[in-house]
Structures are given as structure tokens and as C-alpha cells.
Amino acid sequence: MAGIYIHIPFCKQRCTYCDFYTEVAPQFIPSLIDSMVKELYIRKDYLQNAPINTIYFGGGTPSILSKEQFSIIFKAVYNLYTVADDAEITFEANPDDLTLEFLESLRSLPFNRMSIGIQSFDDKDLKRINRRHTSKQAIEAVKNAQQAGFSNISIDLIYGLPFQTPEAWEKQLDSALSLNIQHISAYGLTYEEGTALWKQRENGEIETVDDQNMNKMYLQLLDKVQEKGFEAYEISNFALQGYRSRHNSSYWKQEPYLGVGPSAHSYDLTSRQWNISSITDYIKAINSDAAFFEREVLTLNDRYNDFVMVSLRTADGLDMKTLRKEFGPELAAYCLKNIKTFIDSEQVYYFEDKLRLTPEGIQISNLILIQLMKV
Ligand SMILES: C[S@@+](CC[C@H](N)C(=O)[O-])C[C@H]1O[C@@H](n2cnc3c(N)ncnc32)[C@H](O)[C@@H]1O
Ligand code: SF4
Known part of the structure; x- marks a missing residue:
């Protein structure tokens, strides 16, 4: 059993809390896709022909790609690897990309799971953290996905956002749980060095949530989701029965995976390797047959x-x-x-x-x- 992770390192704008490797550089999308297809070819033996049970397009913002661009990647994956008939195939999406027209166009592709980054249903929070959607758009995105036939939908939320109170968090949970979704990932906000949010905290521009309220919010989360039948199958992940994320679970079970694209990590049971965190350097290295990753053998x-x-x-x-x-x-x-x-x-x-x-x-x-x- 093995998985493939495909990193799409583009964002339309940067959220203040995020330190994942992404860039606002859509001009590189076509050449990056060519290079990722080449990487899929170069590394076709990495997983030693193990059947692929999960494919995950993460980001960044995979929903920035068009149906045609996804098709190019799928063609390479299906030609070069043995994808199981019942593979779980997920893509991460930002709500403002999810028009009904776009979602319907994706139905002819093999996707069967979607993870929508919502973070908060409060417009004030969303503005403060520089999200590019409103609460209304987030709700519409979920409804559009359901109307387009997606029946395995996850959403991401963050608790402990600046100025957030336990009462406000409770309302977020009520909004999330009214959407008829199958999975929730809810993360406590972390302040990552080098982010805009980190600087805002240093400058005393925001009110942070103290440990006691962070703990309270986590317990509220557990209570609310469990009351609605979600299982807390990992600290930050909650699923209705039959809807655990198979891709994330395979990381937790130490199964091998191939990570493709700038900054993606791979694991083959004995070593970890990670690709260059730069779109242009990655493209250059792939096209000149130079090393595009570092590797560490695990003790x-x-x-x-x-x-x-x-x-x-x-x-x-x-x-x-x-x-x-x-x-x-x-x-x-x-x-x-x-x-x-x-x-x-x-x-x-x-x-x-x-x-x-x-x-x-x-x-x-x-x-x-x-x-x-x-x-
Ligand atoms: C890298 S993002 C990709 C998803 C997509 N681009 C989006 O923004 O919706 C994956 C998830 O990690 C979480 N995340 C990222 N940075 C975080 C932070 N500093 N603290 C808590 N959660 C964070 C967010 O919930 C986010 O949806
Ligand atoms: S949270 Fe998502 S949209 Fe925001 S900067 Fe990070 S990857 Fe991009």
C-alpha cells in the first residue's frame, strides 16, 4: 500500500498565519506541471510498484488548476503507477475557486474527496488573517460541491485565532456542523516565525488566546463534533463513520509515499527525502537532470x-x-x-x-x- 502526494505551491494571496512553501506566481503553473510530470516519470520506481491507494493534491492551492491541468497530471500518474480501483483521491480547495461550473467540470476526473480550507465562518476573522473569501462564499462552496455530486467533503478550521472567544468558536462549530459534511480538520493556531501574524504579535497589534482558552476551545470542539457522531480519530481530525482520511491515516501508519513538486516530502520506510523549496530552482534542476532533493537515511x-x-x-x-x-x-x-x-x-x-x-x-x-x- 502506498500513496502519492502532489504539492501545488501556488496561492492567489498569502494568509497571515501560513508558512507552507507557496508563491503568488501563476505564470509558472504550466512549466511546473511539465516538470512534475517529469518527476513522476523519473521516480516511477520509488514505490517499487506498490499499488497506489491514495492520491492527495495539497497546497498551496490545488483548486487554482484548471481541469485540463489536472488531467495532464492524472494521465502521467495513471500511465506510470498502478492506481487501485478504489483509491481515495483528494484535492485541497479554497472556497472562492469553487464555482458550480468549475466543480461540475471536475466530475469527469477521478477525484472522490475534497478538503476545503474555510478556517473561520466569521468575516472579521477572515479579513484579519487575509483569507480571500467570505463566510457566505465558504458556505456556498460546500453547497456547490454537494450539488456537483461530491459526497466526501472535509473542511479545515482554525481555533484560537486572534481575538477569538470560546463563545465565538462555539458558533463556528455550529456553522460547520450544519453543513452536512463528512470530515473536519481543526487545528489550534500556531504562530510560525517569519509570518505576518508572528510580526503582528511582536508589535502587540493583536490579542492572542491564552492556553486556558485554547484548552477550553479544544474541549468544546470534542464535545460538539462527538455529539454529531464524528469520531476524533486523531488529535486534529474528526470523521463520520467510514470517512477517515485514508491518505493522512497512511502517514500515521508509516506507509510509504511519494511526494512530487517543490518542497514535497517522500518516505520509503528507510529514508526521507524532500524536494527543493523553490519553484524556479526545482524546474531548473528537473530540466537539467540535476539533484532536486535532499535525502536522509533514518536511524x-x-x-x-x-x-x-x-x-x-x-x-x-x-x-x-x-x-x-x-x-x-x-x-x-x-x-x-x-x-x-x-x-x-x-x-x-x-x-x-x-x-x-x-x-x-x-x-x-x-x-x-x-x-x-x-x-
Ligand atoms: C497549507 S493549508 C492548504 C489549504 C488551502 N490552501 C487553504 O488555505 O485552505 C492546510 C491547512 O493547514 C492549516 N494551517 C496552516 N497554517 C496554520 C497555522 N499556523 N496554525 C494552524 N493551522 C494552520 C489550515 O487549516 C489550512 O487549511
Ligand atoms: S493557508 Fe492555504 S491559501 Fe493561505 S497561504 Fe497557506 S496555502 Fe495559501
Whole structure:
């Protein structure tokens, strides 16, 4: 089982909080697509012919591409790789791109899942973080997608935005849950160095949300989504039954994936590699057969750290049996020794040889994970 991630590093404008590698440079779209098709060819053996179970177009803003541009990429993927008949095929979209006409044009492509970045249903929030859509457009985008026949829709939300109160967040959740969607990703806002939001905080221009209210908002989130039948299958991801993101779940299960495009990461069970974070340098390197990525072979400790970090964030938890089998008794003992205080304080459950965070543990997940890392 394997996945393909395709990074579309373009945005029409930059949101203040975001530090993903993207540029406002639509003039490069056609030549970048040519180079990504070439990368798909150059790396066709990377996954060793494993069937492709998930394809994910992430961004940046994949919905900036036209149907024809998506078709060029799909043609290369289907010619060069063995895509499973029931593969999950997702694209990320920004609401203002999702006209009914555009969405209907995409129905002839193999997409069967869509992830719409909404972030907030409050126009004041949206303006402050420099989103290019309104709340009304976000709601219309979801309705258009449903009308065009998409029946597996996820939305992204951010809580803890500047000036946000728990009462305001509750309203966001009500708006989201009234949309008849199947999946929600909700992230606590992080302040990333170098972003416009980081500077606004340094200049004292915004009111930040304190830890106590961040925790309160997370508990509100859990309550609200669970009441509507969503399962919290990972700290930030919530799905109705049968609608977990298979692509993200494969990252958490340590399955191999190929990442194509500038800044995309790949993993083949023994090493990680990451492509150059520059559209022009990437195109130049691909076209001159030069190196377009860096690579790191993972040590046993690196692989143990990755396993612990991702599995403990999921509802399925960290399976000690797998840990012992994959990483040996010493690392298993190290993990149990370091997590013991959190088990004793009921921030972690240890049941049927699996470790799982309790709601209290989720609120201090970073602290717990740091204790378990092996350097
Ligand atoms: C890189 S974006 C791509 C999605 C799409 N371009 C959009 O903006 O809707 C993926 C998601 O990461 C989340 N995200 C990005 N930066 C974040 C930050 N600093 N704090 C919390 N969430 C963030 C947002 O929810 C966003 O939708
Ligand atoms: S959040 Fe999405 S639209 Fe905004 S800058 Fe990041 S990738 Fe671009």
C-alpha cells in the first residue's frame, strides 16, 4: 500500500498565519506541471510498484488548476503507477475557486474527496488573517460541491485565532456542523516565525488566546463534533463513520509515499527525502537532470521517534506490540518508563497493550511526546 502526494505551491494571496512553501506566481503553473510530470516519470520506481491507494493534491492551492491541468497530471500518474480501483483521491480547495461550473467540470476526473480550507465562518476573522473569501462564499462552496455530486467533503478550521472567544468558536462549530459534511480538520493556531501574524504579535497589534482558552476551545470542539457522531480519530481530525482520511491515516501508519513538486516530502520506510523549496530552482534542476532533493537515511531512533509521535496522536493509539516488534525491547522499555508518570496521572490510558491519550493528555500532548523522544 502506498500513496502519492502532489504539492501545488501556488496561492492567489498569502494568509497571515501560513508558512507552507507557496508563491503568488501563476505564470509558472504550466512549466511546473511539465516538470512534475517529469518527476513522476523519473521516480516511477520509488514505490517499487506498490499499488497506489491514495492520491492527495495539497497546497498551496490545488483548486487554482484548471481541469485540463489536472488531467495532464492524472494521465502521467495513471500511465506510470498502478492506481487501485478504489483509491481515495483528494484535492485541497479554497472556497472562492469553487464555482458550480468549475466543480461540475471536475466530475469527469477521478477525484472522490475534497478538503476545503474555510478556517473561520466569521468575516472579521477572515479579513484579519487575509483569507480571500467570505463566510457566505465558504458556505456556498460546500453547497456547490454537494450539488456537483461530491459526497466526501472535509473542511479545515482554525481555533484560537486572534481575538477569538470560546463563545465565538462555539458558533463556528455550529456553522460547520450544519453543513452536512463528512470530515473536519481543526487545528489550534500556531504562530510560525517569519509570518505576518508572528510580526503582528511582536508589535502587540493583536490579542492572542491564552492556553486556558485554547484548552477550553479544544474541549468544546470534542464535545460538539462527538455529539454529531464524528469520531476524533486523531488529535486534529474528526470523521463520520467510514470517512477517515485514508491518505493522512497512511502517514500515521508509516506507509510509504511519494511526494512530487517543490518542497514535497517522500518516505520509503528507510529514508526521507524532500524536494527543493523553490519553484524556479526545482524546474531548473528537473530540466537539467540535476539533484532536486535532499535525502536522509533514518536511524532506528528516528524511526522510533516518528512512530511514537504519529501513533500517539491517533485514537487507535500506540500499539506496544508493534513497537516491541519493530524497534526492540530496549526502546519499548524506554517508552514505558518515560510515559509512566502520565499513566499514573491519568493523562494516558494503558489498556490491552496500547497507549492512548486521554482528553487531559491531549491538551499536553507536546509535553508528553517530548518526554518519549530518543535522541
Ligand atoms: C497549507 S493549508 C492548504 C489549504 C488551502 N490552501 C487553504 O488555505 O485552505 C492546510 C491547512 O493547514 C492549516 N494551517 C496552516 N497554517 C496554520 C497555522 N499556523 N496554525 C494552524 N493551522 C494552520 C489550515 O487549516 C489550512 O487549511
Ligand atoms: S493557508 Fe492555504 S491559501 Fe493561505 S497561504 Fe497557506 S496555502 Fe495559501
